[in-house]
Amino acid sequence: MREKLEDLFELKLPDLFRRYLAPRKDCPEPPPTAFEAGTCSLAQVLSEATGEDMLGFMLAWTLRLPKEDLRVRIVAREPLAQGGYRSTVEVRRLGDTPPEVIETEARDVDGNPIRLTWKAAVGEPSHLFDVYGDQPINWLRVDPRNRVFQTPAEEGELAALGDRVPARLQPLLTRLSISYSASGRSLFGDVDVVFRPREAVHRRLLIGASYQASRVQLRSALSFGYGRLLGAARYTNNFGVGLFADYLRAKFADSEAPDGFAVGPVFGYSFDDRAEALAPRRGTAIFAGFRPAVSATHGGESAFFGHIQGSVIRLVPLSYTQTLALRLKGIELAGQPPFQNLVSLGGSDEALRGFSFEEVLGRRQLIASAEWRHSFFQDIDIDLGFARIREIGGALFADVAAMGGIVRPHNEEQGPPSGLFGDVGLGVRLEYTLFGVRPLLLAVDAALPFGRMPTNPPLFPITFTFRAGQAFANP
Structure with missing residues (x-):
C-alpha cells in the first residue's frame, strides 16, 4: 500500500x-x-x-454525502371540459436538498408510461407537475433508475457534491405470492429475486423458490431481455435458461409415493407488455416453457419426464374502473413423471379456484378463464394502524378445464379417464399499503365448482381462496 x-x-x-x-x-x-x-x-x-x-x-x-428521502404523490385528478384529464403530481425531498436531477415514472390507467424530470436547485424542497392525457395518472415511482445523487444538475459538476453510484450488482424482488385454499387447506408460495448488473440491465440472474403441498422447488436462471424496458427487471421479450430442483414430499394426497428429488434444466420465453403496476389494465403476456427432468425416489425408482407449458393472458380495459382479464393455458407431461409432479386441477389461481389441490391430478390440462374486474371505491383512506386501505374492488370469474390422463381419483375399470370441469365465483380485492411502505393487494375468492368426480369424498360446495396478488398475474 x-x-x-x-x-x-x-x-x-x-x-x-x-x-x-x-x-x-x-x-x-x-x-x-x-x-x-x-x-x-x-x-x-x-x-x-x-x-x-x-x-x-x-x-x-x-465530503459528507447528502442524506435525503424522496416522496411522490398524486395531488389531484381532474376531468377536462374538452375531454381528457389533468393529473397533478408532487415530488418532495426531505432532508438535504442538493442540486440534482430527479426522475419520476408515472403511468396512466391504461398503463402508458410517462417520464417526469425535475431539475432541482439547491434548497428547493418540492415540485409540482401537471400531466395532461386521455386517462388520469394512477401509478407513480420516484427515482426509477436509482440515479439520485448520480445525475449532476450541471455539466462538469463534481461528483463529490452529492453523487453516489448505485451498487454494481442490484438485487430486486420481482415476485412474492402467497395463496391459501380453504378446501384441502393448501398453502402456496412463490418468491423470485433478480440480480442485475448496473451497466447491463438486459442480463439478469433469477433465483427463486416455490412451496406447495406436493413439492418444494428451488430454481435459478439466466435471463436475457430485449425490446422495451417495462420495469426494473422486465423487458417486453425475455429468454431464459436455468436449472431447477424439486424435493418431492412423501405421502402426498395419501398416496404410497415416497419422497425423492427431481432435477433438470429449464428453457423459457416470455412476451409481456403489461405495465409494471399493482393491477395493470391492458396488455398481453405470453409464456412458453420446457423442463426435461430426471427423478429419483427413496424407494429406488428413477424416471425421465418432461413438462411442456404454454399460456396467454390478455387484459382488455372496459372503462376507467373495469377490466376484462382472459387466460388460455395448457400443460402436457411426457414420460413417467413422479406422483408429486402431476398436474393439479385446483388449489390456486394457477388452475381452477373451485377445486382443492389434491382433488384431481392428471398428465395434461387445458384451461380457459375469464374475470371481470371492477372497482367499487377508489382514492379512499381507511386507516387500520399497520395498514391503510386505498381501494376496494371486486371480481366475477368463470373457469373451464379439460383434464387428461387422470391418475387421481383412479378408476380401475375404465383406466385413466378424462374429464371436463368448471367453476364460477365472486371475489373481493383490497388494495392497501402496509406500514406505508408499498402498495399491496389482498384477494378473497369464493368459487362454486362443477363436474366434481363422484369417487371423491364429500367436500364443501363452495371453495374459498385467499391470495396476496391479482389472479393469474403470472403466465
Missing part, C-alpha cells in the same frame, strides 16, 4: 507528512482553509507534489 501511494504521488510518505505538518509559513499558496490553523492543507501538499490540482480528488474522499 505504501509503495502504491508513493508511486501515485511521486513523493515519499515521510516527506509527505512532514510537509503536511509544517508550520503555516512553509505552506504553498494559497493559504489553507479546510484544516486547523498551523498546518498545511493536505490537498495543497498533494497538488504541489504532483503538479496537478488535487482538490477534487480530496473532496471526493472527504
Whole structure:
C-alpha cells in the first residue's frame, strides 16, 4: 500500500507528512482553509507534489454525502371540459436538498408510461407537475433508475457534491405470492429475486423458490431481455435458461409415493407488455416453457419426464374502473413423471379456484378463464394502524378445464379417464399499503365448482381462496 501511494504521488510518505505538518509559513499558496490553523492543507501538499490540482480528488474522499428521502404523490385528478384529464403530481425531498436531477415514472390507467424530470436547485424542497392525457395518472415511482445523487444538475459538476453510484450488482424482488385454499387447506408460495448488473440491465440472474403441498422447488436462471424496458427487471421479450430442483414430499394426497428429488434444466420465453403496476389494465403476456427432468425416489425408482407449458393472458380495459382479464393455458407431461409432479386441477389461481389441490391430478390440462374486474371505491383512506386501505374492488370469474390422463381419483375399470370441469365465483380485492411502505393487494375468492368426480369424498360446495396478488398475474 505504501509503495502504491508513493508511486501515485511521486513523493515519499515521510516527506509527505512532514510537509503536511509544517508550520503555516512553509505552506504553498494559497493559504489553507479546510484544516486547523498551523498546518498545511493536505490537498495543497498533494497538488504541489504532483503538479496537478488535487482538490477534487480530496473532496471526493472527504465530503459528507447528502442524506435525503424522496416522496411522490398524486395531488389531484381532474376531468377536462374538452375531454381528457389533468393529473397533478408532487415530488418532495426531505432532508438535504442538493442540486440534482430527479426522475419520476408515472403511468396512466391504461398503463402508458410517462417520464417526469425535475431539475432541482439547491434548497428547493418540492415540485409540482401537471400531466395532461386521455386517462388520469394512477401509478407513480420516484427515482426509477436509482440515479439520485448520480445525475449532476450541471455539466462538469463534481461528483463529490452529492453523487453516489448505485451498487454494481442490484438485487430486486420481482415476485412474492402467497395463496391459501380453504378446501384441502393448501398453502402456496412463490418468491423470485433478480440480480442485475448496473451497466447491463438486459442480463439478469433469477433465483427463486416455490412451496406447495406436493413439492418444494428451488430454481435459478439466466435471463436475457430485449425490446422495451417495462420495469426494473422486465423487458417486453425475455429468454431464459436455468436449472431447477424439486424435493418431492412423501405421502402426498395419501398416496404410497415416497419422497425423492427431481432435477433438470429449464428453457423459457416470455412476451409481456403489461405495465409494471399493482393491477395493470391492458396488455398481453405470453409464456412458453420446457423442463426435461430426471427423478429419483427413496424407494429406488428413477424416471425421465418432461413438462411442456404454454399460456396467454390478455387484459382488455372496459372503462376507467373495469377490466376484462382472459387466460388460455395448457400443460402436457411426457414420460413417467413422479406422483408429486402431476398436474393439479385446483388449489390456486394457477388452475381452477373451485377445486382443492389434491382433488384431481392428471398428465395434461387445458384451461380457459375469464374475470371481470371492477372497482367499487377508489382514492379512499381507511386507516387500520399497520395498514391503510386505498381501494376496494371486486371480481366475477368463470373457469373451464379439460383434464387428461387422470391418475387421481383412479378408476380401475375404465383406466385413466378424462374429464371436463368448471367453476364460477365472486371475489373481493383490497388494495392497501402496509406500514406505508408499498402498495399491496389482498384477494378473497369464493368459487362454486362443477363436474366434481363422484369417487371423491364429500367436500364443501363452495371453495374459498385467499391470495396476496391479482389472479393469474403470472403466465
